[in-house]
Amino acid sequence: MKDKAWYKLDNAANIYPPTTNSDRQANFGLTAVLTEAIDPVVLSHAVNEVLKRFPTYKTKLKRGVFWYYLEENTKPFVVHEMEENYLGHINEKKNNNYLFKVYYKDRTLCLVVYHALSDGNGGLDVFKALIYEYLKLSGKNVKTEGMVQKSMNAPHVPSEYADTFNAVYNSGAGKVKKEKNAFKTYGSHFAYDGFGEIVGKIKVEDLKRVAKEKDCTVTVLLSAASLYATYLGFIKNKKVKNKYVTALVPVDMRKWYPSETVRNFALFVRLSHDFEKEVTLDDCIAECKEQMKEYLTKENLDKIITFNVKQERNVALKLVPLFIKDVAMRIVYRHVGDNLHSYNLSNLGVVTLPDSVSKYVTDLKFSLAPSYSNNNHIAIVSYNGNCYITCTRNIVENYLEKEFFRILSGFGLDVELYSNYWEATL
Amino acid sequence: MKKCEICSVKIASDKHYCPLCYNDIDGENANEYPLTEIKTADVKTKHTGRFLAKLFFIISLATFGICVFVNIESKGSYLWSMIVLTSIVYLWILVAHTILSKRSVFEKMLFQLLGVFAVVATTYALSPVETDNWLVRYVYPGVSMLAVAVMCLMSFISKNRKSHLFSFLVIYIGLLVISIILVFTIDSYKTINNVNMLVTAIASVGTVLLGYRSIHKEFVKVFHL
Numbered sequence: 303m304k305d306k307a308w309y310k311l312d313n314a315a316n317i318y319p320p321t322t323n324s325d326r327q328a329n330f331g332l333t334a335v336l337t338e339a340i341d342p343v344v345l346s347h348a349v350n351e352v353l354k355r356f357p358t359y360k361t362k363l364k365r366g367v368f369w370y371y372l373e374e375n376t377k378p379f380v381v382h383e384m385e386e387n388y389l390g391h392i393n394e395k396k397n398n399n400y401l402f403k404v405y406y407k408d409r410t411l412c413l414v415v416y417h418a419l420s421d422g423n424g425g426l427d428v429f430k431a432l433i434y435e436y437l438k439l440s441g442k443n444v445k446t447e448g449m450v451q452k453s454m455n456a457p458h459v460p461s462e463y464a465d466t467f468n469a470v471y472n473s474g475a476g477k478v479k480k481e482k483n484a485f486k487t488y489g490s491h492f493a494y495d496g497f498g499e500i501v502g503k504i505k506v507e508d509l510k511r512v513a514k515e516k517d518c519t520v521t522v523l524l525s526a527a528s529l530y531a532t533y534l535g536f537i538k539n540k541k542v543k544n545k546y547v548t549a550l551v552p553v554d555m556r557k558w559y560p561s562e563t564v565r566n567f568a569l570f571v572r573l574s575h576d577f578e579k580e581v582t583l584d585d586c587i588a589e590c591k592e593q594m595k596e597y598l599t600k601e602n603l604d605k606i607i608t609f610n611v612k613q614e615r616n617v618a619l620k621l622v623p624l625f626i627k628d629v630a631m632r633i634v635y636r637h638v639g640d641n642l643h644s645y646n647l648s649n650l651g652v653v654t655l656p657d658s659v660s661k662y663v664t665d666l667k668f669s670l671a672p673s674y675s676n677n678n679h680i681a682i683v684s685y686n687g688n689c690y691i692t693c694t695r696n697i698v699e700n701y702l703e704k705e706f707f708r709i710l711s712g713f714g715l716d717v718e719l720y721s722n723y724w725e726a727t728l
Numbered sequence: 729m730k731k732c733e734i735c736s737v738k739i740a741s742d743k744h745y746c747p748l749c750y751n752d753i754d755g756e757n758a759n760e761y762p763l764t765e766i767k768t769a770d771v772k773t774k775h776t777g778r779f780l781a782k783l784f785f786i787i788s789l790a791t792f793g794i795c796v797f798v799n800i801e802s803k804g805s806y807l808w809s810m811i812v813l814t815s816i817v818y819l820w821i822l823v824a825h826t827i828l829s830k831r832s833v834f835e836k837m838l839f840q841l842l843g844v845f846a847v848v849a850t851t852y853a854l855s856p857v858e859t860d861n862w863l864v865r866y867v868y869p870g871v872s873m874l875a876v877a878v879m880c881l882m883s884f885i886s887k888n889r890k891s892h893l894f895s896f897l898v899i900y901i902g903l904l905v906i907s908i909i910l911v912f913t914i915d916s917y918k919t920i921n922n923v924n925m926l927v928t929a930i931a932s933v934g935t936v937l938l939g940y941r942s943i944h945k946e947f948v949k950v951f952h953l
Binding site: 305306308310364366367373500502620700703704707708712716719721723 | 950
């Protein structure tokens, strides 16, 4: 009998198991709309094939004495028909202990991943491989063309599941800047399990043109627009004490440090604006641009990685039993981590699929699970000349989405919206 | 495609109102994203489990409160209400931890044994009746040896025996320590507990000798720093 493989959680993943529950999830979803209806039997085979290539996904979460860890899962993976609350808590028992889910419905294929496994870019590698493998098993003539990054035919190498935070750790770097508590979006939570989702589809070309006019990147433009939308929707003409709005924007570290990992390797930029005084959208854009420039330097990134890894390497902290760490991490996260941002805004960038694959994929979507402590999230992905902006929320009030998409259409952009109308369930 | 004139956005939906401003919109249906369909009839409330847990917690608390009250009011010769408390805690372990939770076999067995030991120890310490000796002399070592026998059997037949061996060893050592305490302190009869001590000692040594490699690997995995 073969010994089961096991993996330590990466530095960024350590925070997720103690701080997530059915009310506070850390899941993200990648959805593709194919040209033909999905066959669940073929999809099941495809997932099980892909799992051979990505061993860290073929795992279950286990409790050690000091830390959580991932242990090889020998149970077969089962796909599920799409649910309304597809980003909701992954019930390990109903999912054969896997930490990700694969949904299908009609032409829609969806991968939902628990953040302890990987970040958005790691998940995207797996998702691309899944689409490729599904099409291949469906009898389509598809080729990787070097774009399905982790070639399905090549063997997996340890660097693909390495904790790169520890690998790039530099013991010399200094302290990180202390952040202010941020404004929290507020409203009435939905009575049923589920979330409101509004997807905006915009031409990438048009979005880039507007960003060029404003002399900033697309991420900065959308972040500034979301900050301003939060101000218009939740703060302007309302009695709000804390007007410091912060968007938590993940930055893929693979662009800064050489890494092949499919696990977590992202840091977060906090783009903020204090709306104590009346400001314009252009002021927000200028400030976000400045903050992004200030944050994204090699020295600063080194500092943050070192700070994070130092916490994990602290001997006293290491020796604290897990059940105490659980409680401590929960308290710290609730009072420090969660309070430092108003919402997440994650831009996965442009997704390219091989020509032989992309002709079968019409649309792509990236979404983040809203949680009890973070009512709103915005996730962005670009594919096939379109930018898909997914706003998710777990409150009835859609103020952020309303103002955000109105700002974008105000730029002269052609915005197409899709909504799941979750508020209609009330 | 429908268009909301107020928000200046196009809407791909079969609904007749804008998802942003909720104003009526007109136009052709064009649901280009067949992502999710709402089935309002299927939505479930999520608090049933929590409600039951709270209800049983209140019942447990009330039972304990009533027992303490009756115990004090009746001026009983000993604190039997504490035995009730330990039994309630054991019942919680049995239902919430052993039967309903998705914890590992190791944790379940460990908590079961601790629960049984707690009930026996409390009864022995508080009860003036002769049955307490019976619990220490026969019930506890009996349960302990039964658990050891089950674990030994699992060590040979279970598919996941390699990952279980380390957990079993921890439990054997725990049982060994408890039986040593019983033999050298409160159990004057000793015979069954002596046998129990011998059985757990043999099981511990046997597990180490036969499964050293697996135990070492599991140790590194569970204690990784």
